[in-house]
Amino acid sequence: MSERTKVTVPQLWEMKRSDVKITMITAYDYPTGVWAERAAIDILLVGDSMAMTVLGYPTTLPATMAELIAHSQAVNRGNSNSFVLGDMPYMSYQPSVEMAVQNAGRFMSEGRCDGIKLEGGAAMADRVDAIVNSGIPVMGHLGLTPQSMSMLGGFKAQGKDALVAKKIVDDARVLEEAGAFSILLEAVPSKVSKLVAQRAEIPIIGIGAGPDCDGQVFMFGLYPAFTPKFAKQYADLGKTIVEGLERYAHEVREGIFPEPKHCFTISDQQYQDLLAMLE
Numbered sequence: 001m002s003e004r005t006k007v008t009v010p011q012l013w014e015m016k017r018s019d020v021k022i023t024m025i026t027a028y029d030y031p032t033g034v035w036a037e038r039a040a041i042d043i044l045l046v047g048d049s050m051a052m053t054v055l056g057y058p059t060t061l062p063a064t065m066a067e068l069i070a071h072s073q074a075v076n077r078g079n080s081n082s083f084v085l086g087d088m089p090y091m092s093y094q095p096s097v098e099m100a101v102q103n104a105g106r107f108m109s110e111g112r113c114d115g116i117k118l119e120g121g122a123a124m125a126d127r128v129d130a131i132v133n134s135g136i137p138v139m140g141h142l143g144l145t146p147q148s149m150s151m152l153g154g155f156k157a158q159g160k161d162a163l164v165a166k167k168i169v170d171d172a173r174v175l176e177e178a179g180a181f182s183i184l185l186e187a188v189p190s191k192v193s194k195l196v197a198q199r200a201e202i203p204i205i206g207i208g209a210g211p212d213c214d215g216q217v218f219m220f221g222l223y224p225a226f227t228p229k230f231a232k233q234y235a236d237l238g239k240t241i242v243e244g245l246e247r248y249a250h251e252v253r254e255g256i257f258p259e260p261k262h263c264f265t266i267s268d269q270q271y272q273d274l275l276a277m278l279e
Contacts, residue, residue, distance in 0.1 A: 007042050007083040009115070009137050009181045015042075015214070016203040022215025024205055028054050028071050033078025042215070043205075044079060045117060046072045047087045048147070049219065060146045063089040065103055072111030085139055086113040090147045093118050093127050100127040104136045117184065119145035121171025125178040132179030140175035142168050143209065144187035157187040157208070165192045172196045172204070184217065185209040 015022055024043035027033055028050045036044055050071055051063035072086050086107030093100035100118070107113040115137030118124060128138050143158045152158065159165040169192070172183050182203040185193050190210025197204040197213050206213030218234070251257035266274075 004040055004081050006081050009083075012042070012083065012182065012203050013201075016201075022203055022205060023218075024215055025218045026053075027075045027079075027084075030074045030078040033075040033082075036082055037079045041082050044075055044082045044084045045087060045217065046075050046084065046111070046113070047117075047219075048089045049087075051089075053219075059149065061090045063087075065089060065092050065106060069106060069111040072107060072113050076112040083114045084112070085115050085117045086111050088116055088118040093124070094120075097126055097130045101130050101134050101136075104131045104138075105134065108136055115139060115181070117141055119147050121167065122174045125174050128175055128178040128180050137181045138179065139205075140172070140180040140183040141186065142171050142175070142183060142188070143185045155187075157189070159188045159192045165189070168192060169196055169199070172200060176200055176202050185213060 012022060014020075022043065023041050024045060025032075025036060025041055026047040026049055027036055027044040028046065033044065046068060048060040048063040048068065050068065051057040051060045054071075055062070055067075057063075068086060068089055072084065076084055086104075088100070088103060088107075092103040104116045107116050116131065117139040118127065118131075119141040120127075121140075121142055124140075128140065131138050144152065144155065146155070149155060159168045165188075168185070168188060172185075175183055180202065182205060183196070183200065184205045184207065185196060186206075187208040188196075188206075188210075190212060193204065193206055193209040194212035203214040205215040205217055207217035207219070248257065
């Protein structure tokens with residue numbers, strides 16, 4: 001097997017043209033970066049979902065630039081070859097084009113990211129255009145956009161009616177024209193996602209958006225509050241951790257752990273010398 005090299009935007013475009021599915025996961029820390037490297041994952045998203053899955057908030061809104069940059073740095077310390085995206089947090093780009101460009105630049109210079117992701121369609125096209133013209137790759141995000149959950153009425157699938165579905169299709173075209181290198185579709189009906197993917201020349205990545213997207217996102221995390229319908233559980237890590245902690249607690253309480261093999265020793269002579277010093 002040839003040695004893996006850094007994933008790039010042109011490579012992701014070629015994967016779409018060649019009908020090679022793109023793999024993408026959320027990543028929040030150094031261990032996840034290492035594991036993703038070993039599994040040869042194409043794209044890592046340092047998502048604002050970190051606010052929920054790592055910090056325990058009920059929504060993504062409390063995530064800050066400082067937190068996401070720190071997590072981006074950690075992911076990049078564990079991974080050299082995946083394409084790493086920094087997720088622009090709430091109010092880091094909405095207020096103005098200038099703020100959007102500045103904060104996107106922070107992900108690149110401080111977070112060592114390869115690009116950024118932001119939510120929104122036509123209303124965010126000028127932000128996408130400006131960030132791309134600053135030399136920063138942008139992934140768009142349509143459908144269920146968690147930062148707008150108050151407007152959407154909660155974490156609900158989007159595009160089930162024709163009017164909203166048409167807006168998603170139209171917004172995807174606008175984002176592509178603005179320069180987005182890829183678009184994430186979240187919680188969108190499969191038929192609508194297929195239309196978007198067929199019409200787009202850039203990769204369309206799905207999360208709860210059906211099998212016809214050009215790639216899929218796996219939300220890697222240990223979030224006990226709920227599991228979204230679209231999140232397939234490949235391993236119950238939470239259960240494994242709890243079982244391990246229960247075994248640990250039992251062995252400590254019963255005096256089973258630590259065993260001699262877990263302990264350091266001192267020679268008999270040195271121990272006798274110590275006792276003599278203490279007398």
